[in-house]
Amino acid sequence: MHERLSFYIKRDSVIHRLNPLTKLVLVFAFIGVAFTFPWYWMSLSLFLFVLIPLAFVAKVSREYFFTATRLILPAAGFLFLMQALFQPIGEEIIFQFYFLDATRESLAFAFTIAARIIVMISAFTLLLLTTHPSELMSDLTRRGLxxxxxxxxxxxxxxxxxxxxxxxxxxxxxxxxxxxxxxxxxxxxxxxxxxxxxxxxxxxxxxxxxxxxxxxRGFTSKKEKTSLHEVPDTVTDKTIRWVLIILIILSISLNLWL
Amino acid sequence: MLDKIKSNFNTQTWVLIPIAIAINLVVGQIVLTLKLPVFLDSIGTVLVAVLCGPWAGALTGALSNTIAGIALDPGWFPWWPVAAMIGYMAGRMAEWGFFKSWWKVVVTGFVIALTAVIVSTPIAVYLFGGITASGSSFITAYLLQTGQGIWQAVASTSFITEPVDKITTAMLAFAIILGLPKRTVGGYPKAANAEAEGADRNQLYIAIGVVVLLVLFAAFLLRNILGG
Known part of the structure; x- marks a missing residue:
């Protein structure tokens, strides 16, 4: 039962060097866009063309694929099957299995849900693979947490x-x-x-x-505390964060507008 | 308002929360290996809620799911509002004096279960279209096939599974508080909420009887649904 407790893999990559908050915003950007962007293939494209390349850039592709096959794909696959067979929508039956049937609509719906869940879990996995929990916490504490x-x-x-x-x-x-x-x-x-x-x-x-x-050790002391490790926050980080926030807002407004 | 929230937190609260979260997750795993039809993964949350107050309970619930998401399985993340509301309601019920004897604890457990149903249904419907990756989704799926609306199907599924789980959770939490030395309980902000009015043996048996009846009732409903 001695499972590995944090997913963190210590490597040296561009993604590892990013500020933890930037990566956290990135995760929320992935989730926000996957759930709101009004284009059917958006979640899948995010996964194939952004998340997987990012895993390679972060040099954690092997661990990422390991987590994906062990955790993400089984969950998403199960969800897809359940949704496809059990959602009572659509007329055109494609596939039948006893009293259960998969229609074109229910397959499409199942695919959307599964792809969104894959993007959501993958984004978090990527964050956890490249960020040490205490680094994330000390950065957030410095910002006022x-x-x-x-x-x-x-x-x-x-x-x-x-x-x-x-x-x-x-x-x-x-x-x-x-x-x-x-x-x-x-x-x-x-x-x-x-x-x-x-x-x-x-x-x-x-x-x-x-x-x-x-x-x-002064846990409740109101005095300002200093940190042993300084987590760097560059101009690039700030720019990336703003771009991501604009992307989220854009996606949500497109969803509401269309 | 802020003062009320702050009154939930002293140093002992902050130390208890991580331990409570670990209790949630580890007891959840133990129950899983025993193959029982309950989760019992919020005992720690209820403990904090009763001993420290509703806000501390809500925080414990929310962080519990966040940390389970980090450490065990990212699929825990979306359910944090449910865990938070469980903690909040447990704390409120304890403040109203409903955590002092066995029958009151059963009432608290039932109220927590109702809260869990109300909060989890929209999450299941909007995020997963009603079918989550948990085993009880088979019931939901069957209800959907029989032509029930999605809200009704999801809510009735959790209404079958939740009360047994949450009443047992509340009773275990009460048993734990009863077993702790007075001196240990006294250090928490809302220790008075957990002061037992006398732990009557007969009441305990009645409470266990209620849980058994609920299990039978759930099994009966299940058979009716799946067999009908």
Whole structure:
């Protein structure tokens, strides 16, 4: 269960060097345009001609394709099948399977939804592959995000694998005491409390100690804090961000206007 | 307003939130390996909402989905408003005194479930056309085939699955709070909301009975829908 917790791959590329906020705006631009631009093939074109080349530029194409085949395509494919077969729209039946039928309209609709979801998840994946979470957080904190938010996100990413390991230990321990986690429904439902209880109580007891520890380090102090790492923000970054914001507005207004 | 929000957050709240998020996700995974027909992925959110207040609960819910999106599966992202509203409603119910005994906790769980149905339906309809990638979409799809409207189909699907999940979640959260030492609970901003009026054994059995009945009711509805 020791899964890789952050997708981040340390490489040196143009995309890696971009300011984290620029990449975040880029993700929202992808989502905004994919969902609002009034051209049928827009999502697919974004994916084929922008997202995939960007993955190559960022030198993370191998990892990107790995994530895509493992996570994105199965989800999108399942969604496509469900939509195509189950949406009760359209007359012209193309394909039939027992009582389920795929019409031209439902296929077209399924394709739109699946392509949008692919673009949305791919854009986030690209951001996560090229940006270290703490870099993103320290940049956002410098721009005025309260430090507490950064603390919550970074420390969750640290606590999560520890707690997953603890959960595995508890499951193994309770099984060795004879707890039934595999047989009938009632037995499995009954084993929720013996598994969840120790995990939750064990973690909640730490809270007070942690609170005292970070309080001793000036967590709630109102004084301006300095950062150990400076995240560069260039003129190019600012220009890219403005262009992207204009693109989003353009796409939304085209959608409303047409 | 701002003061009210601020009153939810002290240092202990900020420390509890990451742990609560981890509880959400890890307990969700445990329940998944047990192959139970519930998610139980918002126990931590409800805990924060009750102990610290509705705004802290809403924040925990929203961040929980964001972090699950970063760390586990990006498919979690779109559902953050649902998680946030679950946290907010749980906190509000606790403020109104509905988190002090077993039967009140069951009411809270039901209200949370209704909230989840109301918030998740538009997301499912607008973002996914009603059919999401989750297993319960088979029910939605079947209802759509039988000629029901999309809003009705999506809402009735989550109405079958949500109450059991959310009432169990609320009850587990209450059991956890009851089990914590008084001294640990006392440090949180809204500790008074969780002061039990006496945890009556009989009430607990009645509450468990309600959940069992709901499971049977959901199973009955499912059989009627899928068999009819």
């Amino acid at each position: 309260p430090g507490q938010f950064a603390y919550v996100i970074i420390s969750t990413l640290q606590i999560l694998p520890q707690m997953q390991a603890k959960a595995q230990t508890i499951i193994a321990a309770q099984r060795s005491r004879g707890l039934d986690t595999e047989s009938t429904f009632l037995k499995r439902a009954g084993s929720v409390l013996p598994l969840v209880g120790p995990l939750v109580f064990g973690s909640l007891v730490e809270v007070e100690e942690r609170a005292i520890a970070i309080e001793a």
